[in-house]
Amino acid sequence: MGETMTKDQYILGIETSCDETAMSIVKNGVEIVANVVASQIESHKRFGGVVPEIASRHHVEQITVVLEETFSKAEMTMADIDAITVTEGPGLVGALLIGVNSAKALAFAKSKPLVGVHHIAGHIYANRLNKEFTFPLIALVVSGGHTELILMREHGSFEIIGETRDDAAGEAYDKVARTLQLPYPGGPHIDRLATEGQANINFPRAWLEEGSYDFSFSGLKSSVINTLHNAEQRDEVLKKEDVAASFQASVVEVLTTKTYKAAKEYGVKQVLVAGGVAANQGLRKELTSKFADTGIELEIPPLHLCTDNAAMIAAAGSIAYNQGHRAGWDLNANPSLDLEKYSLRGQQR
Amino acid sequence: MKTFEFTTYTSEETIRLAEKLALLLRPGDVITLSGGLGAGKTTFTKGIGSGLGVTRMINSPTFTIVKEYMGELPLYHMDVYRLENSDEDIGFDEYFNGNGISVVEWATFIKEFLPEERLDIDFQLKNEDERTITFYPKGDAFEKICEELER
Numbered sequence: 001m002g003e004t005m006t007k008d009q010y011i012l013g014i015e016t017s018c019d020e021t022a023m024s025i026v027k028n029g030v031e032i033v034a035n036v037v038a039s040q041i042e043s044h045k046r047f048g049g050v051v052p053e054i055a056s057r058h059h060v061e062q063i064t065v066v067l068e069e070t071f072s073k074a075e076m077t078m079a080d081i082d083a084i085t086v087t088e089g090p091g092l093v094g095a096l097l098i099g100v101n102s103a104k105a106l107a108f109a110k111s112k113p114l115v116g117v118h119h120i121a122g123h124i125y126a127n128r129l130n131k132e133f134t135f136p137l138i139a140l141v142v143s144g145g146h147t148e149l150i151l152m153r154e155h156g157s158f159e160i161i162g163e164t165r166d167d168a169a170g171e172a173y174d175k176v177a178r179t180l181q182l183p184y185p186g187g188p189h190i191d192r193l194a195t196e197g198q199a200n201i202n203f204p205r206a207w208l209e210e211g212s213y214d215f216s217f218s219g220l221k222s223s224v225i226n227t228l229h230n231a232e233q234r235d236e237v238l239k240k241e242d243v244a245a246s247f248q249a250s251v252v253e254v255l256t257t258k259t260y261k262a263a264k265e266y267g268v269k270q271v272l273v274a275g276g277v278a279a280n281q282g283l284r285k286e287l288t289s290k291f292a293d294t295g296i297e298l299e300i301p302p303l304h305l306c307t308d309n310a311a312m313i314a315a316a317g318s319i320a321y322n323q324g325h326r327a328g329w330d331l332n333a334n335p336s337l338d339l340e341k342y343s344l345r346g347q348q349r
Numbered sequence: 350m351k352t353f354e355f356t357t358y359t360s361e362e363t364i365r366l367a368e369k370l371a372l373l374l375r376p377g378d379v380i381t382l383s384g385g386l387g388a389g390k391t392t393f394t395k396g397i398g399s400g401l402g403v404t405r406m407i408n409s410p411t412f413t414i415v416k417e418y419m420g421e422l423p424l425y426h427m428d429v430y431r432l433e434n435s436d437e438d439i440g441f442d443e444y445f446n447g448n449g450i451s452v453v454e455w456a457t458f459i460k461e462f463l464p465e466e467r468l469d470i471d472f473q474l475k476n477e478d479e480r481t482i483t484f485y486p487k488g489d490a491f492e493k494i495c496e497e498l499e500r
Binding site: 052145166170338 | 386387391405406408409411412413414415416417418431432437439440
């Protein structure tokens with residue numbers, strides 16, 4: 001990266017890893033010029049979860065529409081773009097492929113540099129569209145597929161210090177929501193019900209071994225399901241609001257406590273929250289109060305940047321591009337792309 | 350075809366059984382796991398991974414359907430629960446005929462894609478600490494593996 005860089009840099013981001021077809025143009029890695037997201041939630045509702053085949057079909061239908069809308073909103077053309085960045089993984093393979101192949105076609109046709117981006121690196125970098133990073137920092141990534149604590153000592157470097165040993169937090173939310181017969185996606189419904197109920201059922205908190213930053217939500221999920229089942233057998237009716245509040249209290253307490261301990265141990269200056277579950281009001285409230293007056297800055301992105309979008313991919317891709325990452329024409333969708341290995345690419349230059 | 354029954358009392362025992370099994374597997378082998386919540390499917394998969402020398406954390410593949418791990422042999426951990434309402438082929442051939450070991454949860458949803466020769470394993474929780482793990486080998490090779498495990 002040159003200090004003499006004076007020309008503004010425009011990065012195109014493409015994201016199709018799950019059920020949102022998204023493109024965005026980001027200026028200098030921090031400023032959104034255009035951000036378009038075509039959501040498929042409606043199509044997946046009746047299945048109670050994302051159906052891969054349907055997701056891929058939607059991406060194919062949406063991708064050119066989203067591309068045109070992005071450039072028309074930005075009032076720009078491909079000629080203004082410095083690099084094309086795309087989510088290469090992790091995610092659903094068929095869904096990822098649409099984005100990766102579109103990015104490759106655009107880069108090839110317009111002779112633009114191509115950069116692959118890790119989806120979780122993107123979620124973390126959503127925060128940089130809001131606030132500059134201060135290292136070292138810890139990111140709490142919570143979504144349907146992820147629950148991780150990631151330490152960053154500098155741009156583009158990611159160390160996983162804790163992760164779930166079984167289900168992701170968002171997965172637990174979805175399964176509990178299904179048991180409570182709430183519509184998909186379940187997280188926001190539980191979050192809303194929780195504010196109307198009392199956390200009066202004592203669900204377990206999985207702290208694991210002393211000093212571990214790993215998570216486990218599978219026992220909690222089973223406990224909620226068993227509690228509901230047992231109540232039904234005894235003809236008791238548990239208030240859904242109370243179940244939601246008690247379940248959420250357990251998840252939020254574990255996430256907040258572990259994040260706080262890790263932040264103290266690693267002496268970080270900033271704590272970032274990322275991923276779809278970062279939209280959860282209960283989690284936001286608890287984290288805010290835990291980090292108040294600690295001198296550690298807590299950053300939670302605005303709601304529209306918590307869920308999948310392409311601005312975050314362009315933001316993370318901009319760093320990778322400026323660090324010299326380039327993908328070849330053999331760039332492929334990698335449904336289980338490893339964040340730490342992805343992170344090492346930057347250090348192998 | 351014969352069936353083989355094992356009883357474990359702790360998750361360590363379940364892991365040890367899976368580790369032993371992992372050492373007997375060959376590239377392209379397919380294993381299906383069935384049983385209720387908390388019956389030990391994930392624990393068993395962790396054991397197979399550890400037997401194969403996977404060092405990364407093995408956790409739920411529900412969200413992405415497949416998670417791939419590198420060990421001495423690659424491990425493909427699949428949860429095909431969300432394919433229930435579709436007849437989608439997400440490239441099963443490449444996994445099932447590949448160089449790795451495939452471990453499939455909710456395999457009844459993709460019956461038509463499963464190879465005839467495979468090892469079906471069922472987990473039943475008897476009480477809080479006691480699990481019955483039943484092996485249903487399909488094919489001579491898998492029956493031999495089960496016999497070896499029993500020794």
